[in-house]
Amino acid sequence: MQLLQRRTAGEAIFDFMNNVFMLIICFVTLYPVWYVLVNSFNEGADAMRGGIYWWPRVFSLGSYQAVFANNGIMTAMGVTIAKTLIGTIVHVFFTAMIAYAYSRKELIGRKLYMLIGTITLFFGGGLIPTYLLIRDLGLLDSFWVYIIPAMFSFFDLIIFMAFFRELPDALEEAAKIDGANDFGIFCRIVLPVSMPVVATIALFHGVYQWNDYFTGMIYINNTDLQPIQTYLYRVVAQSSSNQMMAAAPGGVAQSVTSQSIKLATMVVTTLPIVLVYPFLQKYFVKGLMIGSIKG
Amino acid sequence: MSTGGKNPQPQPPVRSGRGASLARKWVQQRHLQTMALLGVVWMIIFHYIPMYGILIAFKHFDIIGTISSAPWAGLEHFRAFLEDDNFWYIVKNTLGISLLKLAIGFPLPIVFALFLNEIRSTRFKKSIQTISYLPHFLSWVILGGILTTWLADTGMINQLLLAWGWIDQPISYLAEPSYFWAIVVSSDIWKELGWSAIIYLAAMAGVSTDMYEAATIDGAGRFQKMWYVTLPAIKGTISILFILAVSGILNSNFDQILVLRNSLNESASNVVDIYVYQVGIQQGRFSYSTAVGLLKSVLALILLLIANSVTKRVNNTSLF
Numbered sequence: 001m002q003l004l005q006r007r008t009a010g011e012a013i014f015d016f017m018n019n020v021f022m023l024i025i026c027f028v029t030l031y032p033v034w035y036v037l038v039n040s041f042n043e044g045a046d047a048m049r050g051g052i053y054w055w056p057r058v059f060s061l062g063s064y065q066a067v068f069a070n071n072g073i074m075t076a077m078g079v080t081i082a083k084t085l086i087g088t089i090v091h092v093f094f095t096a097m098i099a100y101a102y103s104r105k106e107l108i109g110r111k112l113y114m115l116i117g118t119i120t121l122f123f124g125g126g127l128i129p130t131y132l133l134i135r136d137l138g139l140l141d142s143f144w145v146y147i148i149p150a151m152f153s154f155f156d157l158i159i160f161m162a163f164f165r166e167l168p169d170a171l172e173e174a175a176k177i178d179g180a181n182d183f184g185i186f187c188r189i190v191l192p193v194s195m196p197v198v199a200t201i202a203l204f205h206g207v208y209q210w211n212d213y214f215t216g217m218i219y220i221n222n223t224d225l226q227p228i229q230t231y232l233y234r235v236v237a238q239s240s241s242n243q244m245m246a247a248a249p250g251g252v253a254q255s256v257t258s259q260s261i262k263l264a265t266m267v268v269t270t271l272p273i274v275l276v277y278p279f280l281q282k283y284f285v286k287g288l289m290i291g292s293i294k295g
Numbered sequence: 296m297s298t299g300g301k302n303p304q305p306q307p308p309v310r311s312g313r314g315a316s317l318a319r320k321w322v323q324q325r326h327l328q329t330m331a332l333l334g335v336v337w338m339i340i341f342h343y344i345p346m347y348g349i350l351i352a353f354k355h356f357d358i359i360g361t362i363s364s365a366p367w368a369g370l371e372h373f374r375a376f377l378e379d380d381n382f383w384y385i386v387k388n389t390l391g392i393s394l395l396k397l398a399i400g401f402p403l404p405i406v407f408a409l410f411l412n413e414i415r416s417t418r419f420k421k422s423i424q425t426i427s428y429l430p431h432f433l434s435w436v437i438l439g440g441i442l443t444t445w446l447a448d449t450g451m452i453n454q455l456l457l458a459w460g461w462i463d464q465p466i467s468y469l470a471e472p473s474y475f476w477a478i479v480v481s482s483d484i485w486k487e488l489g490w491s492a493i494i495y496l497a498a499m500a501g502v503s504t505d506m507y508e509a510a511t512i513d514g515a516g517r518f519q520k521m522w523y524v525t526l527p528a529i530k531g532t533i534s535i536l537f538i539l540a541v542s543g544i545l546n547s548n549f550d551q552i553l554v555l556r557n558s559l560n561e562s563a564s565n566v567v568d569i570y571v572y573q574v575g576i577q578q579g580r581f582s583y584s585t586a587v588g589l590l591k592s593v594l595a596l597i598l599l600l601i602a603n604s605v606t607k608r609v610n611n612t613s614l615f
Contacts, residue, residue: 014517018410019419025407026426029485032441033429035451039444050454098334101327108321113331120338122596125345126588127568128575133345152337182326211434214550218576229436236440236554259444266440273432278425 033270040064040267044260062256063264073265075224076231079216080269083146083227084209091205092198093191094151099160100186117154134219145219146209146227156201163197164190199283203276210273228269235262352586358579365582372586381570389566389591392552393544395480401540403484404491405533409521411492412499424496427489435486439554442482443469469555472563479555479564483548491536498532499525534612542599545591567591 039047043060067073102113139145175185216230352372354365376382414420445451446468453465468474502525510520549568556564575584607613
């Protein structure tokens with residue numbers, strides 16, 4: 001970079017404008033989220049008057065108290081936490097295990113196995129045949145409908161394989177001499193040294209499990225088994241039609257409104273992801289690149 | 296990663312001998328085979344059985360019977376969809392929303408990545424990236440909640456427009472079909488801009504600094520370097536992602552539209568995926584809605600093949 005001379009006036013203007021442009025994008029990205037946060041901490045009835053842009057006008061934790069006192073929301077939250085934890089562990093372990101077997105060159109039938117998987121990337125049965133399958137498997141209204149149909153992904157397998165291929169052969173040969181079988185080698189040696197890619201896939205799948213509302217919507221009737229996103233979907237879909245029916249907010253005496261509970265639920269639902277993802281960022285950027293280049 | 300010798304042993308000419316050694320090898324790797332076959336079994340159940348289930352599109356399937364026992368219907372369900380009153384506006388909405396997303400949503404992340412690549416401070420660049428892909432991790436349910444809050448009659452957009460005197464009456468944006476496409480496309484860009492830019496930024500990181508120095512000596516300005524150095528360097532990446540975008544063109548984001556649609560904006564929000572869900576899951580017309588879904592998949596496959604051959608010809612890059 002020695003060759004670069006002093007910045008010219010044109011360069012300086014470019015840099016300045018570019019920084020401003022980026023700051024605008026950051027603002028546009030963050031502000032809607034901030035707006036929800038601020039309004040959720042404002043007293044509900046007062047928030048209905050509007051005009052709260054930067055900071056709560058009448059600070060209140062009432063909406064949050066209402067959220068945490070609501071059994072329906074808390075049950076749904078518990079279902080979401082359970083399905084995210086169990087689903088992620090099962091998905092990562094199962095997909096990694098198959099990817100490890102697929103990545104071994106001596107595996108007989110490897111080409112055929114890869115073909116079977118590649119086809120699933122481009123063709124599928126669609127909504128109705130899948131629904132009928134889930135029904136026939138007896139997974140309707142069962143917690144396992146969140147786990148079993150999502151426990152494997154061929155796309156994630158490709159990312160795992162790209163990583164496993166880079167591992168030195170000597171690692172496994174030493175264990176082979178000690179008499180370990182392939183499954184033992186996978187569990188005790190390969191998986192522990194593959195933490196970057198495990199973290200990537202765990203984040204992707206964890207986010208999927210946390211955010212998925214569709215599975216809970218079509219396969220689950222029992223409200224005790226619905227996840228928080230499905231619960232929220234019903235609240236959001238309802239309140240948007242309610243707002244159109246009765247737009248006039250006049251004469252609301254309660255301090256907590258359905259709107260403020262909705263906002264507080266949204267914040268509570270989003271917080272875990274916002275807290276977790278900056279820590280995993282360096283992993284998933286790497287993982288995404290491996291997947292995109294080799295896939 | 297093979298554990299055996301480096302050179303493959305010469306194969307014995309007798310077939311039975313070869314089969315026997317293959318069988319012995321298979322027994323040796325039985326743990327490995329079990330692991331691999333678990334995956335195959337899972338894929339057969341959750342991917343291949345539903346593919347077989349597509350047959351009901353050509354049958355009169357009802358809930359009580361099985362797929363094989365249902366009487367054949369030929370192409371009746373396909374014809375019924377083509378003659379349906381909803382057909383044209385469903386096709387119009389599906390294609391319209393998808394093409395808008397492709398035309399606006401595809402190039403914008405490239406532009407964003409180009410400009411982000413020009414930021415000199417690494418720390419500033421990192422922070423912008425972290426912020427820009429935050430929305431990717433929020434669910435469409437949350438974004439639907441944010442959007443309905445902002446676009447409501449008493450929401451922020453109406454309040455500002457009223458305060459500035461640009462409108463006299465609050466506008467119910469989500470109740471107006473004419474606004475729906477714009478809302479869908481812009482909220483999608485808002486959610487995915489930063490995330491889509493990651494791959495381009497990764498590709499740009501691989502461009503050699505010599506090229507930029509050479510361009511500097513030749514007197515190129517910043518825009519010229521972006522246009523003549525960076526952009527050609529990531530051409531291959533752009534092509535691959537373009538093919539993928541085209542193949543997904545008819546999947547006009549089911550999750551997003553399901554959250555934002557309502558009975559008032561239906562004429563602009565009903566797309567194939569929503570229709571399949573409504574007719575199939577909610578009304579139980581399994582055969583008909585499977586036929587509609589299959590028609591869409593076939594169209595998507597044709598589009599994928601077209602995009603693949605076009606980029607192959609223009610750019611010599613292709614998926615297969």
